[in-house]
Amino acid sequence: MSRSMGDIRENHRDAIEEATQDLTVDHWIDGESVASANGERFETSDPAIDEPIVDVAQGTESEIDDAVEAAEAALRSWKETTPRERDDIIREWTSTLRDHLDELALLESLDTGKPLAYARDEAKEAFNYLEYYVSVAQAHEGSELPVGPDNHAYVRQEPFGVAGQILPWNYPLQLFGWKAGAALAAGNVVVLKPSEESPMTATRVAQLSKGILPDGVLNIVNGFGEEAGQPLTNHDAIDKLSFTGSVPVGKQVMSAAAEGIKPVTLELGGKSPFVVFPDADLEQAAETSAAGIFYNTGQSCDACTRILVHEDAHDEFLDLYLEEATETWQPGDPLEDGTTMGPLTFDDQYEKVSNYVEIGEEEGANLVVGGGDPDGEEFEDGWFFEPTVFDDVDNDMRIAQEEIFGPVQSIITFSSYEEAIEIANGVSYGLAAGVATNDASIAHHAAADILAGSVWVNEYHGDGPGVPFGGFKESGIGRECAKETLDEYTQSKTVNLKLDEPEL
Known part of the structure; x- marks a missing residue:
């Protein structure tokens, strides 16, 4: 259809x-x-x-x-x-x-x-x-x-x-x-x-x-x-x-x-990290992590709402990521072919997401794209929201700790493997995580060290019938x-x- x-x-x-x-x-x-x-x-x-x-x-x-x-x-x-x-x-x-x-x-x-x-x-x-x-x-x-x-x-x-x-x-x-x-x-x-x-x-x-x-x-x-x-x-x-x-x-x-x-x-629910190590294919990582947050307008319990990127790869990755966010993932009529983002599902969710954008700015994060309603009068009556990206986020900020359930991404830098794992695990949730690396040793160690029920390497949402899904910590039981x-x-x-x- x-x-x-x-x-x-x-x-x-x-x-x-x-x-x-x-x-x-x-x-x-x-x-x-x-x-x-x-x-x-x-x-x-x-x-x-x-x-x-x-x-x-x-x-x-x-x-x-x-x-x-x-x-x-x-x-x-x-x-x-x-x-x-x-x-x-x-x-x-x-x-x-x-x-x-x-x-x-x-x-x-x-x-x-x-x-x-x-x-x-x-x-x-x-x-x-x-x-x-x-x-x-x-x-x-x-x-x-x-x-x-x-x-x-x-x-x-x-x-x-x-x-x-x-x-x-x-x-x-x-x-x-x-x-x-x-x-x-x-x-x-x-x-x-x-x-x-x-x-x-x-x-x-x-x-x-x-x-x-x-x-x-x-x-x-x-x-x-x-x-x-x-x-x-x-x-x-x-x-x-x-x-x-x-x-x-x-x-x-x-x-x-x-x-x-x-x-x-x-x-x-969750506050899932996507960890981008410096050896990763950054173009693939940007594409994968953008889909991981903007699919379903960010209204996914396992959405990767925190991108942890190594400081040496940050600038290149951010450019690639913003290109994905602004070109591939844009609001449109859900009934039209080619639309990648529909509206948020109801008015209270729209208000919640809008409030978190204000919180992020008040906390000192750098709003680099999005943050509100998309341009165009065709969007005025619905609960549409732009892909939104915050850079320079500290993991103790509310936008990095609390589940927003909308198309809002937080980008956090790290300098070492140990710091990456500490940040990844530094929330009360443990539902899912992504890892971007071409190093098998890093991949296996990170999969073991990250406290999450699902860890996807060089992909996100890679499950289906037969693959167990559930969380650690406050993300749930079973x-x-x-x-x-x-x-x-x-x-x-x-x-x-x-x-x-x-x-x-």
Whole structure:
């Protein structure tokens, strides 16, 4: 699907009409679309033009209770299906989703502001995760324990039961594949709350499971954190929690999990470094690190928001980097071919990013490019923001320590390997990192010394199905995207059967 050049407002109004012609965004409970009992609804908006897309059912504890009840009723039959049977069911569902790729990509682009081409790629990735998890679930085996000739002891892997999941707003469809895919493949049933900022795609993929997934196996409750998210995390019948979002909310989810002694997976953001050593291919490093921050307008938990560059390479690297920032990564209509940056997803995020630019200037960092709205009246109504680069940043500045979640880059110099590692690790996060070097020894040492769940060498965002993703320190607990994720959604049961002497 592609869109022609034209007026942003006209393009988006036409797209909204097309995307919502037959769309109702209610809850999905027990295999049916369900409105809120109190009739309350809220609007989700297109950030490119700041106009409503569609109104959404606003859930409360009542809808969470109904969804959990439906999930509990469906659990026994779903957990008793074999991995091969779940594989067949989920692959049929995924095939249906692929048939609706253009529809889902357009909904995702309108809801989040990301370029349509990127939304298509991320939708395909979500489908890949659904298929990946059911594939590896068939190899998720128990084991026999050699306890002696008079006993037969073995370990079963069993699903926890009802998985409560909360999605972030920046990658709603892709993380649906990460979370719901793993839980369902392992035999759990799901109650999932999308972000109120981007609820459409998760709800729509659930609707497209009609007649394929058994009723109650997948349930969606839309709404806000206090009204729907908190009742979900606090619900006594939830057996496993998974959350992606901010550290403060993650702590609340972890506290709720502790109250009920429930396992929890948390992915809570980052302040990831990209370390450019003096021997690196600087042109490649500039291109890679620019993509690492400006993709999705900087709204990625693993964005490389701090570039640590050796002092001997600083000037050349900065010139190359600014060329990338000003030529390759520029705001445009997300529905147009070739657009690399859409708007920020909502108004509060725009205000947050703007405030951090002011903070950076007040702290004495050198704003070398960007810092505000892009030129052009076509951008006036949306939440667009220029690629922004600060140089001469100290690692103790707030713009280097705090997660901004926007297209704002901090460039920091170092003079030695030891200093680079100290700066890289000198934040409370530890989600991801990049290293640019042609020296294998530096690459391996840096990968070992940097405290992060993922370290990419001479690339960034180099993952996919089968590669574990998660963080150290305040970036979270647990791993997603890989075979070991099934361990996050199953528990071991040891069975020990006493054997008597055989009698004939």
